[in-house]
Amino acid sequence: LDNLTQPSEEQYLNCIRCGLCLAVCPTYREYLSETASPRGRVALARKGLEGELELTPNLFEQMYACFDCLACNDICPVGIRPADLALGMRVLQEERKPAHWKQNLFRDLIPKPGRMEAATWPLRLYERSGLRRLVYKLGLHHLHPAQLRDLEAMLPHLPERPLRQVLPEVTPANGEVKYRVGFFLGCAQSLMFADESAASVRVMARNGCMVITPKETVCCGMPARGYGREDLVREQARLNIDLFEKADVEVIVTDCATCGSTLKDYGAILADDPIWAARAAAFSARVRDVSEFLMSIPLEKPEGRLDARVTYHDPCHLRRGQGVWKQPRELLQLIDGLEFIELPEADWCCGSAGSQLITHYETSLKVLKRKTDNLESTRADYIATGCPGCQMQLNVGVWRSRSGVKVVHPVTLLDMAYNRKKEK
Amino acid sequence: MDKNLIDKLIKIVEREGVLSTPEDLAVYGYDGTFEDHRPDVVVLPRTTEQVSAVVSLAAAERIPLVTRGMGSGLAAASVPFQGGIVLAMTRINRILEIDTLNAIAHVEAGVVTADLQTEVEKLGLFYPPDPSSIRHSTIGGNIACNAGGPRCLKYGVTGDYVLGLTVVLADGRVLKTGGKLIKDVVGYDLNALFTGSEGTLGVITEALLRLTAKPKFARTALVEFPALEDASHTVNAILSAGIVPATLELMDETAIACIEEALQIGLPLDVEAILLIETDGADQANVEGEIQAAARICQEHGARQVKVAQSEAEREVLWQARRSVSPSLARKAPNKLGEDITVPRSAIPEMVRRLKAISAQYGLPIVIFGHAGDGNLHPNILFDKRDPEQWAKVEGMVKAEFNAALELGGTLSGEHGVGTLKRPYMAQALGPVSVDVQRKIKAALDPLNILNPGKVIPD
Numbered sequence: 001l002d003n004l005t006q007p008s009e010e011q012y013l014n015c016i017r018c019g020l021c022l023a024v025c026p027t028y029r030e031y032l033s034e035t036a037s038p039r040g041r042v043a044l045a046r047k048g049l050e051g052e053l054e055l056t057p058n059l060f061e062q063m064y065a066c067f068d069c070l071a072c073n074d075i076c077p078v079g080i081r082p083a084d085l086a087l088g089m090r091v092l093q094e095e096r097k098p099a100h101w102k103q104n105l106f107r108d109l110i111p112k113p114g115r116m117e118a119a120t121w122p123l124r125l126y127e128r129s130g131l132r133r134l135v136y137k138l139g140l141h142h143l144h145p146a147q148l149r150d151l152e153a154m155l156p157h158l159p160e161r162p163l164r165q166v167l168p169e170v171t172p173a174n175g176e177v178k179y180r181v182g183f184f185l186g187c188a189q190s191l192m193f194a195d196e197s198a199a200s201v202r203v204m205a206r207n208g209c210m211v212i213t214p215k216e217t218v219c220c221g222m223p224a225r226g227y228g229r230e231d232l233v234r235e236q237a238r239l240n241i242d243l244f245e246k247a248d249v250e251v252i253v254t255d256c257a258t259c260g261s262t263l264k265d266y267g268a269i270l271a272d273d274p275i276w277a278a279r280a281a282a283f284s285a286r287v288r289d290v291s292e293f294l295m296s297i298p299l300e301k302p303e304g305r306l307d308a309r310v311t312y313h314d315p316c317h318l319r320r321g322q323g324v325w326k327q328p329r330e331l332l333q334l335i336d337g338l339e340f341i342e343l344p345e346a347d348w349c350c351g352s353a354g355s356q357l358i359t360h361y362e363t364s365l366k367v368l369k370r371k372t373d374n375l376e377s378t379r380a381d382y383i384a385t386g387c388p389g390c391q392m393q394l395n396v397g398v399w400r401s402r403s404g405v406k407v408v409h410p411v412t413l414l415d416m417a418y419n420r421k422k423e424k
Numbered sequence: 425m426d427k428n429l430i431d432k433l434i435k436i437v438e439r440e441g442v443l444s445t446p447e448d449l450a451v452y453g454y455d456g457t458f459e460d461h462r463p464d465v466v467v468l469p470r471t472t473e474q475v476s477a478v479v480s481l482a483a484a485e486r487i488p489l490v491t492r493g494m495g496s497g498l499a500a501a502s503v504p505f506q507g508g509i510v511l512a513m514t515r516i517n518r519i520l521e522i523d524t525l526n527a528i529a530h531v532e533a534g535v536v537t538a539d540l541q542t543e544v545e546k547l548g549l550f551y552p553p554d555p556s557s558i559r560h561s562t563i564g565g566n567i568a569c570n571a572g573g574p575r576c577l578k579y580g581v582t583g584d585y586v587l588g589l590t591v592v593l594a595d596g597r598v599l600k601t602g603g604k605l606i607k608d609v610v611g612y613d614l615n616a617l618f619t620g621s622e623g624t625l626g627v628i629t630e631a632l633l634r635l636t637a638k639p640k641f642a643r644t645a646l647v648e649f650p651a652l653e654d655a656s657h658t659v660n661a662i663l664s665a666g667i668v669p670a671t672l673e674l675m676d677e678t679a680i681a682c683i684e685e686a687l688q689i690g691l692p693l694d695v696e697a698i699l700l701i702e703t704d705g706a707d708q709a710n711v712e713g714e715i716q717a718a719a720r721i722c723q724e725h726g727a728r729q730v731k732v733a734q735s736e737a738e739r740e741v742l743w744q745a746r747r748s749v750s751p752s753l754a755r756k757a758p759n760k761l762g763e764d765i766t767v768p769r770s771a772i773p774e775m776v777r778r779l780k781a782i783s784a785q786y787g788l789p790i791v792i793f794g795h796a797g798d799g800n801l802h803p804n805i806l807f808d809k810r811d812p813e814q815w816a817k818v819e820g821m822v823k824a825e826f827n828a829a830l831e832l833g834g835t836l837s838g839e840h841g842v843g844t845l846k847r848p849y850m851a852q853a854l855g856p857v858s859v860d861v862q863r864k865i866k867a868a869l870d871p872l873n874i875l876n877p878g879k880v881i882p883d
Contacts, residue, residue, distance in 0.1 A: 013758050018456050018751040019496040023536070023559035032514035032534070033468060034495065035443065040451035047450050058447050077686040077752035 001049070004095040005230070007088035012046040015039070015080045021072035026349040027065060030366040035062060038072035038082035045089050055096070063089040067356055067367070068226065069349035070320040090228030099227075101139060106224040106232050110187065113218065117162050120191050124158045131155065140358060147361050153399035154357070154392040156407075159194035164215055166194070171201050171211040178208035179297065182249035184240070184263060184287075186256035187219050188388035196408075199415035200255040200290050206418060207299055214243040220259040221269075222317075226354050230269075237266045238276060241283045252283070255290040255411060257387035258354070261321030263287040289318060290411055291386060295327040304420025305337035306413060311380040312340070313371070313394065314347040315387035328386060328410045335417045343383070344374045352393030364393075365400075372397035375405060384410040425464035429485065433467055433509075436477045441468045441515070452510045455492070456557075458759050458809055459500040459844060463490065463510040470515050472590055472598060472629040479627060480596030482509055488877050491623040493534060493562030497569060498762055499843025501622045506877055513564050516629060519543055527635040528587060528604050533564025533628050540633075550638035552579035555839065556747040564628050570620035572839030574671035574746065577797035578704075579636075581839065583619040588632035591618055594625075594870040604632060617865070622841050623876040625869045639704035642670070643715040644733045644742055647699040647722045648692050652676055652780075652792075654726030655697035656773040659796045661721050662701070663769065667714050672797025673700040673746055679753070679793040683745045686752040691745065695728060699796070700746055702739075749793050750802065756789070757806035761818055761845075763825055767834030769799040778828040779803045785824075786817045800838035826853070842880045850882050 021038035022028045028037040044062055047053040066086040073081040094102065109115050119137055122130035131152055135143060143151070159166075164185060173179075181204055189197040201211050217240055221233035240263070244252055254260045267284035270276040288296070312329055319325045325347070333340050351357070351367030375383055375397070383394055383405050394407045425444065433442045443452070443466040454460045464487075469475045482489040488508030495502060504510050517534035524547055531540060538558040541551050554573035555561060561571070567589070572581045588602030601614040618626055649655035659672055675683075675698045684691045691698070699722065703714040719730040733739040753760050767775045776792060779801075783790035794801035805821055807814040826836055826849050836846045836853050851859050862881050866873075 014754045016456070016458075016751060016754040016760060017454050017495075019494055019557065019560040020751055021560075022494055023538070032517065033443065033448075033512070034451040035448050037451075043451050043454065044447055053446060053450055056446070058445055062447060077683075077748040078754040079686070 001092075004092055006049060006092045007045060007085050011085050011088065012042050012049075012080065014078050015042045015046075016078060017043070020075055020077065021082060024071040024075050026067055026069055026071070026351065026367045026370075027363055029370075030363060036065060038066070041066060041086050042080060042082050045085050048089070060089065060093045063093070065360060065363070067349050067351065067353035069316040069353065071316070071349070074320050087225065087228070090226070091230045092228075094228035102227050102229055105138070106227060106229050110223055111218040111232070111236050113164055113187065113190070116187060116191060117164070123155070124160060143358070147358075150357060150365075150396050150400070153396045156192055156391070156395065158192060161194075163190040163194035163197050167198065167201065167213050169213060169215060171205050171213070173208050173210045174206050176208060177210045179210070179251065180249050181209040181211050181293070182244050182247050182252040183211050183213040184217060184220070184244075184252055184254040184259055185213055186254060186259040186388065189256050193388050193391065193409070196412050197255055199409070199412045203294065203411055203415050203418065204253065204290075207294070207297060212247050212249055214247050217243055220262040222258050222262045223354060225262065233262075233269060234273070237269055237280065241266060241276070241279055244283060245279065250286070251293060252287045253290050253293045254287070255386060255409060257289065257315035257318035257321065258389055260287060260289045261317035264322060289322055289324050289327070289386065291328040291331050292322070292324045294411070295330055299334065300418075302335055302414060302417035302420075304417040306335050306417050306420070307337040308381040309339045309341055309379060310382045310384055310413065311343040311375065311378045312346060312410065313343055313350060313383055313385040313390055315385055315390045316347070316349050318386060319347045328384065331414060332384060332410050335413060338413070341378045341380055343378055345370070348374075350390050350393045350397070352389040354389055357393060357396065368393060368397045368400075372401045372403070376401060376403055380405055382406045382408055382413065384408050384413060386410055429481075429487075430465060432481055433465065433478065436481070437467055437469050437474050441470065441474070442466070443468070452512065453504065455495045455497040455500060455502045457498060457500045457503070457845065459503045461503055461505045462507065463504040464507045466510045466512055468512045468515045472516075472592065475511065475516075475592045475627050475629050476596045476598055478509065478511060479592050479594065482874050483595055483872055486872060486874065489874055490876050491568070491627050493565030494536070494557075494560050496557040496561045497565065497843065498764070498840040499569075499837070499845045501569065501841050501843030501876070501879055503844060505844065511627065513562060513629075517562075520630070522547060522549070523604065524549065526604050527637075529633045529635055530630065531563055531633065532630050533562060533567075535563045537561055537563055537566055544635055545638055548638055549635040551585065551633060551635055553582045553585060556750060563631060563633070567619050567628055567631055568622055569841040570839065572795065572800065574673050574795055576800075576839075577672055577795065578668050578670045583616065585634045586615045586619050586631060587634050589615055589618055589628055590630035591626035591628050594872065594875050599626065602632060606634070620841065622843060622880050624866060624880050625875065627875070637706070639670075640706050641708045641711040642702055642704040642739065643711050644700070644702040644739045645715055645719055646731045646733070646742055647701060647719070647727045648695045648729045649697040649699065649726060650695050650728050651726055652696040652776060653773060655699055656776045656796065658699060658722055658725040658727070659772055660769060661725055662718050663797065665717065665721055667703070667718055669701050669714065669718060669797065670704045671700065671702045671795070673794070674698075674796035674801075675700070675746070675749060675793040676791060678756070678789060678791040679749050682752040682755055682791075683748055685755055686748055687745055689741050689745055700742060750804065753791055753804050753806060757808055759809045760804045760806050761822065762802050762804040762840075763822065763836075764794070764800060764802050764838045764840045765825060765829035765834055765836060766798070766800045766838035767829055767832045769797070771832040771834065772796055772799060772801070775801060775828065775832055775834070779825065782821055782824045782828070786821050788814065788817055788821065790821070795838075798838070799834070823849075844879060847880060847882055850880070
């Protein structure tokens, strides 16, 4: 193990096993077994690293069973970060036994926007039936029919063309240019939620932003990170940092919670890189979630109304990953007619965690059920959330419960309210 | 564990209820202490009948059986030092009934205490016991350890709320004790016998718990004392003045520093102690009057400042801080040993003095916090168990702490229980007659010594 990247002793040594993290862990609360708990994962990592346990596939599976919702990181009074430790163990596993499919997926496909667009074109062409081709292409043929149906329900109405191909590199501000904003267009937003990101750009432009969207950006790195390929994350980070330095912008805005939390982490990810550390830190310091940015500038109050009951789900990587939770709520409440209802357990993970609906189907559905039960108790017409992963998961939940609730990005609702004014 | 036995267990609780991979066994060997020992198999039952079948099997095969809830115990009571079966009760977790007419909750053992509190409070009722582990401990574990908490000062401990129990005995029979009755003197008080028995006499699977009306008003004050000595004297001054706060909590400077580092809530870092005082009740003027009276007494006894929480959110922050004390101490050292000695409340200032002296003598820090109002203190020794020299000191210090508590008319444990860690001191604390009586009770109820063997009662 000595030559491999592995978690350091201080990441687990002071865990006193008090058990506080069990209370907030979505997987523990579904299985009620210590093995599925953050404290259990810390103990397994420690015993594995110290040689008390063999580093078996089952031990690493417990690290992959973590949804990385960060709730344990947040609650631990000692400062242990069990979710980070689980990710660190995944890195170790990849160095010990690299999985070739990860190389193909996380190095050769996901960070290449052109290839991603090509791989997903059948989806746009045939909508749902195209999913079957994609599933085949990704080597996921072992999925059973029920799971495939859930994955189909996940997809929003897809854009004809990815936003990356449509959105101009420079979107001028309406009127005087008050801010020079860089927009980081995430992969999922471009490929699947194009309308939402188009709305985000419209809303920023309307409020005095010149929006510059570099088209050569690559994946933020989160998918590779989740699968233990920290090396690829660093590569992708360097590419993105370089692009935005050239764009010369005051802030870098993204409307994807996952991208945002990763971009804000580039400083930490490259902290040991003598050439990149300072540049990465400067980059991360400029990153803002779209709701965080909009609520920090004088925002035009929409004159259009939206008469609907709206609730809000906190994406883990926005609330805990970035500490942003007030702003999206405040943003929604700017809209006249909108009745805001707080979702019970709004910051409890929805069960998406990127790909858990594929890799940990049963657990993902259990965690989702808790979310949809809470959602139904609000009797909301819309549930707003600023994360494509959460949105897709909530689409599945809404489909399974037949509740008809519409899943949207909060900024999309603001855009609707602005446009309604125009209609009048 | 042999395959045959695992198959028998699977027949009882189905496959999902039996855990036996090396990884599963590795995480069911610890509780909230530094102790650790692998069990041979973990069983997660869902019904009393399944528990009964598992215990019968253990009895027939003479296998040790250790019952546990969420594993937050602080006395190594649920560490399976002799291997065998760990019976994890977390999945027997239904709230069977909340009887609002009689104000009684009927629950299964694996219900998380905070979940029960939330449910009864929706109905205007109140389950007062509040161990700091309310969100990560179960009712069954609370009863088996007779858990306390800050509110015990006014409301009493877990045992004061137990009206009835369903217990699986060591031979697999199911015993029902008590009932939905406030008064009940028919026969020995078996509720009291099983409460605090730490899994050595039977397996608690259900409980009838007394509820009260939820206090409508509460006021919480944070009081800063430049001198720890003054804070400990103030406790008695408040109680002697006829005020009965719901809680009266003490934290020393190291405890304050650790919480502040963990939570950043603006606690003062230049005082030797804080008292956290809460009054509650049905009458707003009365609750307000009591907190003001307590504040006056604090000021007369050397308090620098009294801050009363102005909102529910502020109050919740203070309690979150209090509940975080114990774990946040681990920021200072890899290990901590938290005791929970209890002394008559008049002896608190002297006990605090002696703890300071023990710390100075051995040269390892002792952090002091706890439920000063009921004489229950949590001296926590901070150390690194990997250093044999430090570990030897810790053993000496624990002995010195217990000696001091006993000399002042106190006892070893107010709420954590005896488990493994305090067992060596049982005879000294109780004397030979009491130990003999307790041994005989154990032998009568568990003649094969399969239920949590080697715990509580000395050999």
